[in-house]
Amino acid sequence: MKRRTRHGGLVAWGFAAPALLVYLGFLVYPALNSLWFSFTDWDGLSASYNIVGVDNYTSMVDDPVVAQAALNNLIWAVVTVVVPVVLGLALAVVLNGKVRGKPVLRLIFYTPAVLPLVSVASIWGWLYNPQYGAINAGLRAIGLDSLAQPWLGQDSTALGATMVAAIWLRVGFPMLLYLAALQGINQELYEAATVDGAGRWQQFWHITMPGLRPAHYVVIALSVIDSFKVFDLIYAMTYGGPGTATQVMGTWMYFNVFQYNQAGYGTAIAVVITVVAIAVSIPYVRSQTKEASA
Amino acid sequence: MNDSVLNRRRFLTLTGGATLAAGLAACTGTGGDTAAAPAGGSGNGSKELRLFTYEDNSTIDLVKAQVKAFDAQNGTTTTVDSLPGSGAAVYPDKLRTELLGGKGPDVWRIWGGQIGAPFVKSKQAMDLSSYYTKFGWDTRLNPAAVQGMTFDGVKGGVPFIVNGIGGWYSQAAFAKAKISAPPKSYAELEDMNAKLVAAGITPLGAGGKYGWHVMRLFEYLLETSAGPELHDKLLTGDESWDRPEVVTAFTTFKKWQDQKWMPAGAVGLDPADVELWYVQGKAAYTITGSWTEAQGIQAGGKKSADFGVFTLPTDHAPDRHSGFVEGYMVNAKAGNPDMAAALIDFIVKPDTQKALKVTSSAVTGAEPDKSTLPLSYEYSQGAGKQPFYTIQDQAFPKKQADQYFAIQSDVLQGKTAPAEAAKKMQDVIKGWKK
Structure with a gap:
């Protein structure tokens, strides 16, 4: 009886069944299918293929683009998680205070997050145009001609330039979550701290930051997972170039599966991306599970 | 070892756990057991x-009208159905x-060569040999174009366009730089570029x-330095790329960037944005095909007479240009292939x-209309007749083409010296031919 109650009984399984079937049919089955193809040399079009064991995985070790893409992914993850989260927190704290035009400012800062990624890529592509783009035009207008660069056209700046666009795009999301979380912190704590002589900085570290702990989990975990899925912005802004300078694992997987007729190898890359993403998201899932069971 | 359905099913059963579920779904495909069967059936009528x-918008209505007829x-x-502006990359x-x-x-519709090849190799596209005989396409279509749609002896497509790449220029830009006529030799082309830069005009919009x-420019420079015979052997891997002619081509290529004969950071610019700079007055010329007259000049409200x-010029005989083929394929699973x-x-x-206003048709007797597309007509009667x-x-297959382009990109950025680039390119070709 106790066991039955703990697992919710047949009724609960009955309610869950439709969603489970969809999950099995549209996620688990295709996923395992992909895992299977990672052990083959399928070209992605032909009716037949050969089983090659773990060759696709060992080939990744010798593929210089995989090493470059993995490094780019790491750089991307660190920069596009840390910078938007810090900026988003700063903006949230400012906008949570006494600032004029708060609703308008919130709208302005959040707007990039709702724009289609291809539009964002086009906007930044034009801004970065070496001859007619606003960024170089601005630099030239203030006498900094030497700083004008072909931002997306050279290896040294291309990845950084795409990350700036990603940061612009992503700041709004943590800002919104932190704003919501800030409004949940009891104001009496700040009043008491002020009476006790605590400065703003002390209040931030000892009241605000601990009060935002649950929000930190959500923001950081979702940002990290999002950063591992990077594909569209790179694809639309640089197409992985110049050369392979801005390739990330997602785009390199795509190139192999869809453009180089190496679906087996490409799916092996997809498997690796998935394993890494799952490993990174374990702390978040555990924290959520603990919260739910508490 | 060939796959069998049983093996895959057994695998799927054994791995019934959903441990790797999340995320992998984004990269799935249909199984090998469900792919196309070889052509040959008469379909369901x-x-x-x-x-x-x-x-794109300038031609889709013409296609729909003809299909309706x-x-x-x-x-x-x-x-x-159309996917305009996507290009061979998408x-x-x-x-x-x-x-x-x-x-x-x-x-x-599809491009020829290595872009169309995978569809025929995988037998997704039908072998059209019997229809070539039935409709007499061999005698009605440009033989070189038919060759571009023949893959390992299989006539997998029917060409209708043979595009030649030329220099399309603005008369106003040439006049501003006091250039009286287009170049007749490579040396004259370099002189022309220098005059344009001196006049404050970007020569090549690329x-x-x-x-x-960028690849169009490099292949032209390679044709100029290597000549037709060697160039063809390089493309088929019958001669090594690690040779002086290739080094010369890479050296000259870098010169184009260093002398500002093309935009700074050209490798990162979207060709769709840049191709029309010569029409918009931002560059003097571009390297493109005849489609630019209808889709670029005239669609932009400009007159053909203001351009050329x-x-x-390659300084070789024959004076060849870069060219490619486009045509149609038939699905091996088509319900009614006839x-x-x-x-x-x-x-x-x-x-x-003619009704489709094809500016460089592979069909005999379908030359562009001189009155509506004068420049395309001029090109078809001159350079268009050259091999x-x-x-x-x-x-090259897409993977090797991308590696080739990566080497070109490194040369332009000064990361790879021309001699090293020639060696790297030979490695790419060796890897392909293995």
Whole structure:
């Protein structure tokens, strides 16, 4: 009886069944299918293929683009998680205070997050145009001609330039979550701290930051997972170039599966991306599970 | 070892746990057991066809009108779907996704060479040899174009366009730089570039994202330094790339960037944005095909008379240009392959080609209209009659073409010296030929 109650009984399984079937049919089955193809040399079009064991995985070790893409992914993850989260927190704290035009400012800062990624890529592509783009035009207008660069056209700046666009795009999301979380912190704590002589900085570290702990989990975990899925912005802004300078694992997987007729190898890359993403998201899932069971 | 359904099913059963579920779904495909069967069936006699193409707004209505005329004659209903502006970098992906995800279109437009090859090799596209005989296409179509749609001896496509790449320029830009006539030799081309830079005009509007213009420039420089015979042998891997002629081509290529004969950071610019700079007054000329007259000059409200076209001079005989083929393929699973072939036959009739305003048709008797497309006509009667070398996106498989472009990109950025680039390119070719 106790066991039955703990697992919710047949009724609960009955309610869950439709969603489970969809999950099995549209996620688990295709996923395992992909895992299977990672052990083959399928070209992605032909009716037949050969089983090659773990060759696709060992080939990744010798593929210089995989090493470059993995490094780019790491750089991307660190920069596009840390910078938007810090900026988003700063903006949230400012906008949570006494600032004029708060609703308008919130709208302005959040707007990039709702724009289609291809539009964002086009906007930044034009801004970065070496001859007619606003960024170089601005630099030239203030006498900094030497700083004008072909931002997306050279290896040294291309990845950084795409990350700036990603940061612009992503700041709004943590800002919104932190704003919501800030409004949940009891104001009496700040009043008491002020009476006790605590400065703003002390209040931030000892009241605000601990009060935002649950929000930190959500923001950081979702940002990290999002950063591992990077594909569209790179694809639309640089197409992985110049050369392979801005390739990330997602785009390199795509190139192999869809453009180089190496679906087996490409799916092996997809498997690796998935394993890494799952490993990174374990702390978040555990924290959520603990919260739910508490 | 060949796959069997049983093996895959056993694997799927054994791995029934969902441990790796999340995320992998984004990269799935249909199984090998569900892919196309080889051509040969006569289909189900369906009267419904679907044509997939990449026409843009300037031509899609013309295609639809001609398809409607075909339907009226044959009692068919043909749906036309288009993915405009996607280019060879994206359109084949969409096509292959359609083919893997279901039945796919009955007829599709595609580029020749290594872009069309995978569809024939995988037997997704039908062998059209019997229809070549039935409709007499061999005698009605440009033989070089037919060759571009023949893959390992299989006639997998029907060409209707043979595009030649030339220099398309603005008369106003030339006048401003006091250039009286287009160049007749490579030395004159360099002089012309220098005059344009001195006049404050960017000579070549070139964008290298996806490899396009930048690779067009390099293949021209390679033809100039290597000459026709050696160039062809390099493309087929019959001669080593690690040689002085290739080093010269890379050296000259870098010179174009250093002398500002093309925009700074050209490798990162989108060709779709840059190609029309010569029409918009931002550059003097570009390297492109005849489609630019209808889709660039005239669609932009400009007069053809204000522009011109010249052959990029190679100082060799014959004075070849870069060229490529486009045509149609028939789905190996088409419900009515006879009708699909009949649709293609209708499209490659001279009258249909003229109605479609094809500026560089592979069909005998379908030259561009001199009165409406004077520059395309001029090109077709001059350079267009010269032999061409295969555009290098079509000469190499996509992977090798991307590696080739990566080397070009490194040379332009000064990361790789020309001699080293020649060696690296030889490694790419060796890897391909293995």
